[in-house]
Amino acid sequence: MMKYLKNVKILNENSELIESSVTIEDGKIVAIGAELPEGAEVIDGKGNLLAPGFVDLHVHLREPGFEHKETIATGSGSAAKGGFTTICAMPNTKPVPDSAENMKLIKGLIKESAIVRVLPYGSLTVAEAGEERTNIQELKELGAVAFSDDGVGIQLASTMYEQMKDAAKIDAVVVAHCEDNSLIYDGVMHEGKRNKELGLPGIPSICESVQIARDVLLAEAAGARYHVCHVSTKESVRAVRDAKAAGIRVTAEVCPHHLLLEEMDIPSDDANWKMNPPLRASDDKDSLHQALLDGTIDCIATDHAPHTVEEKCCGMVGAPFGIVGFETAFPLLYTQFVETGKWTLKQLVDWMSVKPAKIFDLPYGTIEVGASADLVLIDLNKEQTVNAEEFVSKGRNTPFNGWTAKGWPVMTIFEGNIVYEEAQ
Secondary structure (H helix, E strand, C coil): CCEEEEEEEEECCCCCEEEEEEEEECCEEEEECCCCCCCCEEEEEEEEEEEECEEEEEECCCCCCCCCCCCHHHHHHHHHHCCEEEEEECCCCCCCCCCHHHHHHHHHHHHHHCCCEEEECECCEHHHCCCCECCHHHHHHCCCCCEECCCCCCCCHHHHHHHHHHHHHCCCEEEECCCCHHHCCCCCEECCCHHHHHCCCEECCHHHHHHHHHHHHHHHHHCCEEEECCCCCHHHHHHHHHHHHCCCCEEEEECHHHHHCCHHHCCCCCHHHCCCCCCCCHHHHHHHHHHHHHCCCCEECCCECCCCCCCCCCCCCCCCCCCCCCCCHHHHHHHHHHCCCCCCHHHHHHHHHHHHHHHCCCCCCCCCCCCECCEEEEEEEEEEECCHHHCCCCCCCCCCCCCEEEEEEEEEEECCEEEEECCC
């Protein structure tokens, strides 16, 4: 049935909010600003912002293998509540999508359970063990959106180089969690001031930046497209900026928590503040802001990483890394940066939709005639407090519990169907 979304505001190129309407048929946008078609179902947008559904290049859905943390159903439901309509699921599952058989299994689970578009990664190495290389051409043909061993940095330069050469032949994107294992030193938070105050082992910044520096040179030699996950340090920013200036095909993402928080914000030995990469120093955070504004960093990704309450209750040393991110990303960033005049609303929307889609050549993240009707309706005036107990995600692991923010998604539409609507 045709749907007519009336009384909405759409951003134009000048970041101005224009009153408009959108007509949807067969999952596509068929008209913008048109009159009400006869027989269409009318949805009243109530004067709220209508943005393209957000695109997240970096998420963890945990299924198969770790359904006690999250499932494809709960993870995609959490994404929908946060306004995300396309999410790229990292391969650190059990089994890993490292073969045709395993990729088909995971694609089948997605088809059964996902309520938004879930695009799976293929792994770069078998079982993400960093040694035996996968057949990335075969995995791409089966639907792998890109290739990564996310969660672990590939330690052998030769392995990364050979996979980059294979990826370049089929124009696939190699995506990297950058971490030199010899420089982690069993750390659980940033090696700086706060870890010493808390008596906790630190992870030095160089652990991340040296592997980015290595990889951009490998990407140049291989002629590969290379995307850096969750950049967190000023040295990493410098490596990416220099690589772009040299014409290397590199893109990069930053997470909301690295833009919003730094090491001195960590209140205690609380594992809800433990993520990888860790919260860095204030000058690192400032560098990330500048890099986003000047285009060195291309987009925002959540690195949504759910864990159980039991896993996160025992202090940083014993707990896994990671926090959830879908349901708080937009309102927190909108409140802290758009409301304060540091960013425009259009910049934020672009970093969460248009730009990530372009990195992976995805035909999503836009509001235009002919595009998939993937949309999020956001009440920019709605103010509420983050309550982790109300998350759709199984994960409650967030440092933002109790924060107050404005700009909450109230409806998410995927391929023309409402997949999330705020309870009235």
